[in-house]
Amino acid sequence: MSAALIPLAILMGLVTYPWRVIPLLAPGMHRLPPMVQTYIRLVGPAILASLAAVNTMVVLDAARHPSFHVGVEWLAVGLCALVVVAHRGLLTGLVLAASLVAVLRAAGLAPLP
Amino acid sequence: MVDSLGIVASAGGFGLVYGLSARAAGFSPLEASAMSVIVFAGASQFAAVGYVLGGFSWAGIVFLTAFINARHLLYSAGLAPYLDNRPRWLRAVMAHFTTDDTFALAVSHFRRIGRADAPGYWWAAIGVTFIPWNVATIAGVLLGGSIPEPARFGLDVIFPAAMFGLAVGLVTGRRELVAAIVGAVIAVGVSLAWDPAAGLLAGGLFGPLAGLATRPGPQDRHYEAEIVFGPRPPE
Numbered sequence: 001m002s003a004a005l006i007p008l009a010i011l012m013g014l015v016t017y018p019w020r021v022i023p024l025l026a027p028g029m030h031r032l033p034p035m036v037q038t039y040i041r042l043v044g045p046a047i048l049a050s051l052a053a054v055n056t057m058v059v060l061d062a063a064r065h066p067s068f069h070v071g072v073e074w075l076a077v078g079l080c081a082l083v084v085v086a087h088r089g090l091l092t093g094l095v096l097a098a099s100l101v102a103v104l105r106a107a108g109l110a111p112l113p
Numbered sequence: 114m115v116d117s118l119g120i121v122a123s124a125g126g127f128g129l130v131y132g133l134s135a136r137a138a139g140f141s142p143l144e145a146s147a148m149s150v151i152v153f154a155g156a157s158q159f160a161a162v163g164y165v166l167g168g169f170s171w172a173g174i175v176f177l178t179a180f181i182n183a184r185h186l187l188y189s190a191g192l193a194p195y196l197d198n199r200p201r202w203l204r205a206v207m208a209h210f211t212t213d214d215t216f217a218l219a220v221s222h223f224r225r226i227g228r229a230d231a232p233g234y235w236w237a238a239i240g241v242t243f244i245p246w247n248v249a250t251i252a253g254v255l256l257g258g259s260i261p262e263p264a265r266f267g268l269d270v271i272f273p274a275a276m277f278g279l280a281v282g283l284v285t286g287r288r289e290l291v292a293a294i295v296g297a298v299i300a301v302g303v304s305l306a307w308d309p310a311a312g313l314l315a316g317g318l319f320g321p322l323a324g325l326a327t328r329p330g331p332q333d334r335h336y337e338a339e340i341v342f343g344p345r346p347p348e
Contacts, residue, residue: 005144008171012161013151015179021208023189025201032186038288039321040183045283046296046320047181048156050313051163052277053297058304058312064168066305073270080274081281090278091126097274101267112264 052077072110076101124214124245127155127275132253134159134272137263138166142254149250153243154212156279157181163272169310180317188216195220195229203231210238218242287330296320 032040056077059069076097083093104110128149135145140162148158157178164174188211196204218237223229263269284290300316 001143002141003143003147005140005165006147008161008165008174009144009148009151011171011175012148012157012178013153015175016152016154016157016182016185017209019179019182019185020189020211021205023186023193024196024204024208032190035325037187039325040187042288042292042321042324043180043317044156044184045280045289045293046324047160047177047313047317048276048280048283049293049297050300050316050320051160052273052280053301053316054304054309054312055163055273055276057301058309060167060309066309068301068305073273076267076270077274077277080278084278084281089126090275090282091123091130093278094130094271094274097270098267101270102265105265105267112262113269 072101072104121241121245124242125249128246128249129253130275132250133257134162136254136257138162145250145254149247154182167309173310191220195223214242288324288327291327292320292324295323
């Protein structure tokens, strides 16, 4: 069983822990300027939306050249977002998204990646 | 307790999806579990799956992890006033278990009872979040490994759909919406013009700047109060 990514997990843990521990151990460190607090708060939605968009709309060929992609993945991701907006839960959205893609692929209406 | 059950279901569900995504990206059960134990931060773990799949350098992955997880600074800052009379070593241990869910449960509990409650914190951190997340990770990665052609079952869309669903869940005001949309547009544009790694970095850096430049709505102001002082207890 591969363990090659465990050092990466340790490095990721090492850069995550200081954010968690510094305000608890250093009094006053948590009093960040409001603008910095707001920026940090906005990183989450920005980077998650970036990940979703790039993974849905950009594909790489064998030579790693990027190109714009339109496919059934757009429908699936949109369906999941609608389910989340309707407060039906992310897990439900993911199940419906994967099911939609599976059905369309089984019916020959969408290619396998 | 009812809130806790909802979080258990949420952590379990996400952990399962993380395990499936990690397996689809080629993680072994050991690697996926190590990440859940050592990093214990869902969004950055999901992102790392995408980065590994995209062939990013480790330096890039570590940098983006630090960037995504910077929000934990705000959570710990919210907990700090309640925990400042605890031993330093205990606070150092508690810090590792500070997540979105732990923060939300613990701070609302502390506010409700008007003081810090260490058993309440550990219940939120370990019982409600850490154990379900890690058990579900193992279940997901083992389940994912038993499916021969994941794309036939649409499992390849789980990662982008989860990212988008999580982003939608974090959009609580105008500023988050602008940050998410601008970040996504910049990320795709830079990815097509240059490279997906650069695109993700650019989207994550400049999307929030666009959000900052946006006039905050009423929801933004309410949320800013919550992140510093904790969610309001139920009326």
